[in-house]
Amino acid sequence: MQERIERIKKFLEEKKAEDVQIFDLKDKGYFVDTVIIATSLGDKHTAALLDYLKEKLKPLGEEFLKIDESDEWIVIDLGDILIHIMTEAYRKKYNIEEFLEAIKEGREIKE
Template sequence: MTFDLEAMKLAVVDAIEDIKGFDITVMDVRKLTSMTNYMIVASANSSRQAKAVADNVREKLKEKGFAIRGTEGEKEGEWVLVDLDDIVVHIMVPTTRAYYNLEQLWGEAESRRGHIKAE
């Protein structure tokens, strides 16, 4: 399989939306860090839903041949991180998302909200 960052990004957003994740923001952090290319932040209504969204992201990306590097935070479920190497996915309940406010922390990143169409 040829690596396609745009396809990976779209697959993540679709997987989040499949499980009714919402308030999706895609941040291009390539100019800010060498750790990853994109961060995708999404909200879930509960810790149970956050875990389900993370599970679906992993499942859908594995089906498409993308590697999953790791997952953190599933035990608590308030903030679940899925590391895809080139994309880091953060799924949070709204109170946790408001508290950490990653969009402000990474404020210099180019970001887009809502459903992400192919560029």
């Protein structure tokens, strides 16, 4: 599992994704074991990162179960790993790191 996570992080960083963060949520009651968040440089970069991940990960046996796309934010469901790629503005606006950190630490989630 750790090898898969590091590989995804490496691929994102190869194509200039910024501030890649990994949240280990195994045994925390979340619906995936790991969440990876990365910041893209803009709308086209977000789509390009998705294409690059598909190109690199599918031959390695990764299965893309679901992909939700908008111009500013893409969510990739690999089953036990969830990848969020978003523009800096969206990342600041939604601050999902705080939500994930609360889950990781077992804290109550504030609405």
